[in-house]
Amino acid sequence: MRKLRRKKTKPSASGPAVTTVVVMRLYIANNAPNSVRAVANLAAICKEHLQDKFKLEIIDVLEYPLRALADGILVTPSLAKVSPSPAAKIVGNLSDRSSVLHALGIKESVE
Amino acid sequence: MKSNLRMLDGNAPRPNAGLGFEGRILRLVKSAPERQAIASGQVDAVIDPATGKAFLLPDAQRALHKDQARIRSLLALSADWYWEQDEHYRFVSHTGAASGSSGIYDENIIGKTLRDSPFDSMSGADWQAHRRLLECRATFRDLELRCTDRAGEMRWVSISGEPSFDEQDQFKGYRGSMRDITLRKQSEALAQRPIRFACDTLDALAVQVCALDSAGTVIIANRPSGAFAAGTRGIGAGVPEGANYLEACDKARGNERMDGVAIAAGIRQVIAGDSPLFHHEYVCNSPAGRCWFNLTVTAFSGVGTARVVVLRENVTERKRQERRFGLEHKVAMADPVANSLLAALPRKDYQGLRAGLEPVTLTYGEVLFEPGEPIRHVYFPNDSLVSMLATVEGHEALEVGLVGHEGMVGISLALGIDVAPVRALVQGTGTAMRMEAARFHKAFQQCTPLQRGLYRYSHAMLAQARQTAACNRFHPVEARLARWLLMTRDRMRSDQFRLTQELLGNMLGVLRGAVTKAAGTLQKRKLISYSRGNISILHRKGLEAAACKCYRIIKNLQVSAPAWPEAVMGRL
Numbered sequence: 001m002r003k004l005r006r007k008k009t010k011p012s013a014s015g016p017a018v019t020t021v022v023v024m025r026l027y028i029a030n031n032a033p034n035s036v037r038a039v040a041n042l043a044a045i046c047k048e049h050l051q052d053k054f055k056l057e058i059i060d061v062l063e064y065p066l067r068a069l070a071d072g073i074l075v076t077p078s079l080a081k082v083s084p085s086p087a088a089k090i091v092g093n094l095s096d097r098s099s100v101l102h103a104l105g106i107k108e109s110v111e
Numbered sequence: 112m113k114s115n116l117r118m119l120d121g122n123a124p125r126p127n128a129g130l131g132f133e134g135r136i137l138r139l140v141k142s143a144p145e146r147q148a149i150a151s152g153q154v155d156a157v158i159d160p161a162t163g164k165a166f167l168l169p170d171a172q173r174a175l176h177k178d179q180a181r182i183r184s185l186l187a188l189s190a191d192w193y194w195e196q197d198e199h200y201r202f203v204s205h206t207g208a209a210s211g212s213s214g215i216y217d218e219n220i221i222g223k224t225l226r227d228s229p230f231d232s233m234s235g236a237d238w239q240a241h242r243r244l245l246e247c248r249a250t251f252r253d254l255e256l257r258c259t260d261r262a263g264e265m266r267w268v269s270i271s272g273e274p275s276f277d278e279q280d281q282f283k284g285y286r287g288s289m290r291d292i293t294l295r296k297q298s299e300a301l302a303q304r305p306i307r308f309a310c311d312t313l314d315a316l317a318v319q320v321c322a323l324d325s326a327g328t329v330i331i332a333n334r335p336s337g338a339f340a341a342g343t344r345g346i347g348a349g350v351p352e353g354a355n356y357l358e359a360c361d362k363a364r365g366n367e368r369m370d371g372v373a374i375a376a377g378i379r380q381v382i383a384g385d386s387p388l389f390h391h392e393y394v395c396n397s398p399a400g401r402c403w404f405n406l407t408v409t410a411f412s413g414v415g416t417a418r419v420v421v422l423r424e425n426v427t428e429r430k431r432q433e434r435r436f437g438l439e440h441k442v443a444m445a446d447p448v449a450n451s452l453l454a455a456l457p458r459k460d461y462q463g464l465r466a467g468l469e470p471v472t473l474t475y476g477e478v479l480f481e482p483g484e485p486i487r488h489v490y491f492p493n494d495s496l497v498s499m500l501a502t503v504e505g506h507e508a509l510e511v512g513l514v515g516h517e518g519m520v521g522i523s524l525a526l527g528i529d530v531a532p533v534r535a536l537v538q539g540t541g542t543a544m545r546m547e548a549a550r551f552h553k554a555f556q557q558c559t560p561l562q563r564g565l566y567r568y569s570h571a572m573l574a575q576a577r578q579t580a581a582c583n584r585f586h587p588v589e590a591r592l593a594r595w596l597l598m599t600r601d602r603m604r605s606d607q608f609r610l611t612q613e614l615l616g617n618m619l620g621v622l623r624g625a626v627t628k629a630a631g632t633l634q635k636r637k638l639i640s641y642s643r644g645n646i647s648i649l650h651r652k653g654l655e656a657a658a659c660k661c662y663r664i665i666k667n668l669q670v671s672a673p674a675w676p677e678a679v680m681g682r683l
Contacts, residue, residue: 031178032155032171065158065165075145075154076165091145092153 022054022104023082027073030062034093038077041094049106079103135159136168190288195275197284200224200245207289225256225270232257248274248282255292267296318424321350322417325382327357330417346371346395346404356421366396374406381408381419392426403430435472449493450544451517452564460558467554468544473497475609479520479535486531489521489551495541496602498618500534508534509583510618511576513595515539515602518568524548525555525565538610539603571668578668582661583620589629591619593658596639596648598665606648633657 026042028035039058046054061068061076071080073089081088081104088103101107139157140146148154155171158164167175186193192207202220220228226238233241233256244251250273260266272287313320314334321332329352346367350359357378363371370393377389389408394401407422453461453468473479473495480486482502490497497520499512511533514520520535520543529548546554555561582591595618599608615626633639638654640647648654655662 029156029165029167029171030175032167033174034153034155034171061156061158061165062167066163068158068165069160069163074140074158074160075148076156076158077154092148092151095153 020053020084022050022084024054024104025057025059025071025080025082027059027061027068027071027076027078027080029076030060035077037093037095038079041097041100042079045094045097045100045104049101049104081105186288189290191291192289193286194272194289195284195286196224196272198282200285203284228258230256230258230268245274245285250274251287255296264293266291266293268292318422321352321356321421322411323356323378323382323419323421324416325418327355327378327382329354329356330415336423346374346393367393370394378408378419378421381410384410400427402427449516449542450491450519452519452561452568453491453544455564456558456560460560463558464546464554464561467546467550469546471543471545473537473541473543475537475540477537479537480531481534482531484531485548486521486524486529487548488545489519489524489548490535491519491544491546492516492602493542493544494539494604495537495543496539496599496608497543498536498538500536500617502534507617507620508536509620510595511579512572513538513575513598513602514572515599516604517602518572519565521548521551522565522569522572524551525562526569538599538614539608541603574668575665578661578665582659586659586661588619588621588625589632590657590659592626592629593633593638593654594662594665595619596633596646597651597654597658597662600648600651601666606651608646609644610646 024042026038028038042056046056059067061073068074068076068078073080075091077091077093079090079094079100084105088105090100090103094100136149136157137146139159140149145154149157149168152170154168156165156167159166187207190207192205194205195203197203201222201224203222205220225241241251241254250271252271254270255267256270257265257267268289269292270287270289272285275283275286277283316333316335319333319336321336322330324330329350332350332352346360346363350356357375360371360375360378370391374391374393377386377391380386381389387410389406391406392403393406394403396402403426405424405426407424409420409422411417411420453464456464468491471490473490473492479488479490479497492515494516497514498510499514499520500508501511502508514535519525521531523530523532555565582594586594592615595615599610600606615630616623619626630639630641633654634641636653636657638648638650638657640649
């Protein structure tokens with residue numbers, strides 16, 4: 001179960017479930033600079049746009065390289081959206097907010 | 112650090128590996144977005160499908176190396192020693208500044224478990240608990256152990272450890288750090304010393320001390336408070352630490368209600384800061400008898416939540432002494448009127464006797480002398496009552512005379528006999544004037560008025576004994592009881608006195624059952640009330656009518672007995 005220790009699983013907000021839960025996997029390399037940045041960037045995006053409606057699994061490729069290969073991941077950090085379909089993949093430290101939102105299928109609200 | 116980093120140290124290409132390295136990446140990564148990310152420096156690692164291993168790009172590798180070095184130096188700052196154990200919890204390695212220098216953690220520890228090491232502060236149960244923790248593969252922190260080092264000094268260490276696993280998640284053993292905390296422990300012990308002294312002192316006090324917070328909750332109580340709370344009744348009883356003192360006072364019922372309300376109000380005033388001090392003295396009826404308490408509440412301005420300190424002192428002994436002293440003082444003030452025999456003496460003669468007289472308190476149940484014993488003192492009762500009992504072998508004692516303020520105990524001395532013919536038993540607590548036998552003998556020889564008084568009194572006593580003997584033989588128990596109660600009343604100068612049925616049986620020469628029956632009849636006729644040994648005469652005239660004629664006869668015999676001197680003595 002150690003591979004799941006950083007998995008963030010929260011129940012959806014109370015009330016009728018109208019939105020689907022976004023399931024993601026983030027592949028990182030330990031505490032390397034881009035990996036740390038990617039985790040922070042993704043956390044900020046999730047907090048702002050998804051609140052509780054997401055499931056995120058963070059996989060360290062230095063520990064579990066074969067999992068990354070099985071998912072077709074060659075470079076880290078990489079974020080893979082598993083569901084809802086279509087599946088999407090984005091490479092890099094996730095500092096380009098709009099492309100991350102686009103990959104996750106979230107429409108950026110204009111204030 | 113994680114094992115995969117060690118793998119990278121050995122296998123990953125060195126930074127600045129040149130074109131070969133870049134070529135390898137170009138060969139592995141073919142898609143444009145990934146190559147772009149690499150070019151813009153946003154990638155940390157690439158996975159080689161051929162080897163199934165990830166390798167770090169140069170920048171990431173440098174950053175991780177730096178990270179690792181930083182953590183190592185932080186670790187070195189926080190601990191004296193690092194250790195690793197195998198899967199059987201035996202030490203396999205140890206490193207650190209303190210290693211080998213102090214004698215606790217030297218090379219000898221290799222191959223031993225923590226339990227085999229010379230730590231002596233843990234009990235068998237403690238070790239078992241620790242072992243259970245290890246079996247669960249739990250992380251333990253700050254396990255504090257004591258040992259004696261090579262120099263014979265006592266040292267303390269704090270050990271923390273976590274389990275380690277290999278790549279297949281198999282348990283490999285424990286690893287962790289250890290710190291020497293001897294200095295901290297020493298200073299803690301030093302800091303504890305004044306606190307312990309203060310606590311021990313509080314516990315050793317005879318007074319009950321407790322501290323209350325602003326809500327009246329007992330924060331801390333010394334040992335006497337705990338003993339009181341657990342054992343005795345009364346206000347403040349059953350208020351252990353954590354309970355509310357004010358609530359306990361508010362809940363007081365019966366006789367204690369007024370005191371409870373007063374105490375609660377006083378404590379609240381001090382808590383509110385309206386008054387710096389509150390003082391209250393009150394009585395509790397505990398199983399051991401009446402207890403007097405002195406309660407002092409003072410404002411507390413120390414650190415913490417405590418607002419007031421409540422001090423309760425059991426002042427029963429002092430109170431009793433005060434009352435006794437007060438009694439003696441009263442006797443002295445009332446002097447010489449209290450005893451009728453003494454009061455009848457001319458002033459000059461009394462002054463001559465006065466130096467030999469000392470006031471004493473006679474207590475209910477006290478035996479002044481037994482038959483056959485030499486008479487050491489004579490007693491002139493003031494408000495006490497003494498019964499003369501004749502003892503007959505095989506029977507309970509029988510009363511043959513009753514001496515109160517009108518007479519003297521030890522009349523045989525006046526007749527030249529210095530051995531007691533009867534038992535003198537105190538029936539009513541009160542005071543008397545006492546004189547030594549030798550002194551009395553001398554005074555008796557010299558003082559004619561005293562001689563006259565005592566001859567007349569001994570005549571009356573003889574007549575009383577004769578009349579009582581006849582009365583006990585012929586009159587019904589009820590009439591005898593009424594007679595005896597009236598005689599007692601005259602001598603005690605009080606309508607209320609104490610006596611048990613058993614003693615009453617002795618007085619009248621009948622069984623307890625008969626006394627109960629007779630007392631019940633008198634009570635039904637509302638002449639007396641009787642409860643738990645306390646008798647009250649409710650209707651004197653009625654009781655006189657119920658008594659046999661012997662009462663009048665005996666009363667008329669009392670020569671020179673003055674009328675009831677109401678003002679002289681009020682019983683306390």
